[in-house]
Amino acid sequence: MSNRVDLDRFRELQRLAYQGAEHVASRLEPGVSERMAAAALRRWLERHGVDDWFHVPFAWFGERTAFRNFRIPTQFLPTGRRLEPGMPYVLDAAPVMDGYVADIGFSGCLGGNAAWTRLDRDLSAHRAHILDLVRRRRTFQDIYRAVDERIKEQGRTNRHQVYPGRVIGHRVDRIRVGGPRLVVFDSFGLRTLRTIGRELVKERLEGRSPLWAGGRASAHPPTPGLWAVEPHLGTEDGTVGAKFEELLVVTEDDAFWLDDDLPHVHRWRAA
Known part of the structure; x- marks a missing residue:
């Protein structure tokens, strides 16, 4: 379990x-592409001290916010899809600074969209619900x-089941400082992949998993530590999606x- 100083550093990076x-969302306008938005978020964060990536920023617009027809991992990468008035969007980034990690998901809509507003309202219920269940020591499964x-x-429809591993969350630990700071598969930091590999081996030996999904590997009580939790909802017609992602502390x-x-x-709260 991280100490208070560590938690402060994780919190600062998440903020x-x-x-x-x-910042990037406030400058979105019709015609901006997913690639442009993701690149802008990466530049902003690197200018503000981010020195590596758990995963580089992603951006999804329109029906891609609901992962409509996503079949292979490369479909998660930003595309040339351009934003239009009334279109939902999701910005997702997992920066690293001095070995500390954050992983966030930011949903919004360019102008009014009643379907997105209702979906966001439904999404809000899951934050308290998840926390309550973790506090009751229900298994992750x-x-x-x-x-x-x-x-x-x-x-609504469950869209986090489309993520690799069908995860709703994953364990977050400090990344070891040192070694090459490379991004592989256009997505993940090399040091991140090494850390994930070590955690998979360690947790499996103890009968747990650093990936939180609905299968047997998650049939254990919440593991103490930091968890990036990302419930992702979609409309039944698959045209609108919304998510949040933030760090949950489990003791x-x-x-x-x-x-x-x-x-x-x-x-x-304002709503």
């Missing part, structure tokens, strides 16, 4: 990542299935969101 996403059931009750007997001073939390 910086969200500040970058807000049970929590995943409970979230899926809530999504169905809302008349031996409690859990809490690392920070409540985040854009989606303020938006939901």
